[in-house]
Amino acid sequence: MSEGGGTVSEPIAIEAKRITKTYLSIQDEIHAVNPITFQIRHGEFVSLVGSSGCGKSTILSLVAGLIPPTSGTLRIFGEKVLAPSNRLGYMLQQDCLLDWRTVEDNITLGLEFRRQKSERTKSRARALLQELGLGHTLKLLPSQLSGGMRQRVALVRTLAVQPDILLLDEPFSAVDYQNKIYLEELLMNVLSKRKMTVLLVTHDLEEALALSDTILVMGGQPGTIRHTLKVPKELQSAAPLESRSKSSFRPLLNDLWKEMER
Ligand SMILES: Nc1ncnc2c1ncn2[C@@H]1O[C@H](COP(=O)(O)OP(=O)(O)OP(=O)(O)O)[C@@H](O)[C@H]1O
Numbered sequence: 001m002s003e004g005g006g007t008v009s010e011p012i013a014i015e016a017k018r019i020t021k022t023y024l025s026i027q028d029e030i031h032a033v034n035p036i037t038f039q040i041r042h043g044e045f046v047s048l049v050g051s052s053g054c055g056k057s058t059i060l061s062l063v064a065g066l067i068p069p070t071s072g073t074l075r076i077f078g079e080k081v082l083a084p085s086n087r088l089g090y091m092l093q094q095d096c097l098l099d100w101r102t103v104e105d106n107i108t109l110g111l112e113f114r115r116q117k118s119e120r121t122k123s124r125a126r127a128l129l130q131e132l133g134l135g136h137t138l139k140l141l142p143s144q145l146s147g148g149m150r151q152r153v154a155l156v157r158t159l160a161v162q163p164d165i166l167l168l169d170e171p172f173s174a175v176d177y178q179n180k181i182y183l184e185e186l187l188m189n190v191l192s193k194r195k196m197t198v199l200l201v202t203h204d205l206e207e208a209l210a211l212s213d214t215i216l217v218m219g220g221q222p223g224t225i226r227h228t229l230k231v232p233k234e235l236q237s238a239a240p241l242e243s244r245s246k247s248s249f250r251p252l253l254n255d256l257w258k259e260m261e262r
Pocket residue numbers: 023024030031032050051052053054055056057058059221
């Protein structure tokens with residue numbers, strides 16, 4: 001995976017070598033992921049798609065260092081993943097905003113956790129909020145925001161720590177179509193200005209095709225990577241909405257559906 005946003009001259013941001021994951025409980029063993037190997041170069045946007053339960057979120061948790069692999073190795077910029085890395089930002093489907101804190105205090109939460117909260121980092125977070133069209137919400141509480149606005153605040157909070165790698169688990173699936181496209185456009189706009197490696201889990205094949213350089217189609221239980229799709233340059237370089245209207249978009253979407261059904 002190197003011809004997309006992350007060119008071959010870029011360092012390898014995420015490297016998984018034959019990783020597996022088995023969850024153990026008192027009664028049971030659940031084999032979530034069979035040996036999986038992939039490399040993602042810095043600056044590349046990769047999506048993981050596949051049927052429910054094939055291990056997509058497990059892969060994200062492994063890369064995030066939240067759980068250890070059962071076997072195999074995972075590296076972030078060459079360093080073995082042993083714990084959550086400061087170089088990562090993680091965003092989920094739920095916005096996870098703290099309802100008793102203002103928007104300003106929510107977007108600086110990650111900085112606080114990392115002991116990076118200073119006037120400089122706070123003003124950077126505020127500028128990002130402004131860039132995403134929410135400058136006026138600084139002193140509001142999350143309960144005073146719409147669902148789409150809350151998700152934008154969550155995106156700012158994730159980006160405020162200036163991660164090199166962005167892990168996104170269905171980040172836009174809880175909002176309506178119009179807000180989804182808007183959030184996608186905002187994300188791609190930020191990425192065009194700040195180089196980040198993105199690993200996105202999504203059920204939405206259109207979203208994967210409109211945003212990614214590469215799509216990994218997973219399947220099976222335990223899950224494996226069944227197919228790798230390199231998204232053509234003409235789609236990669238187009239904005240998310242524009243990409244959806246290109247003539248090559250629908251046939252590729254159909255191909256992806258077929259791969260999912262195999
Ligand atoms: N903490 C856990 N303990 C035990 N089993 C788990 C745990 N997390 C996930 N699993 C199991 O691992 C398998 C893969 O789950 P995972 O959530 O990674 O799949 P997914 O592809 O992200 O699913 P979905 O698309 O439905 O969100 C499933 O069988 C699930 O039940």
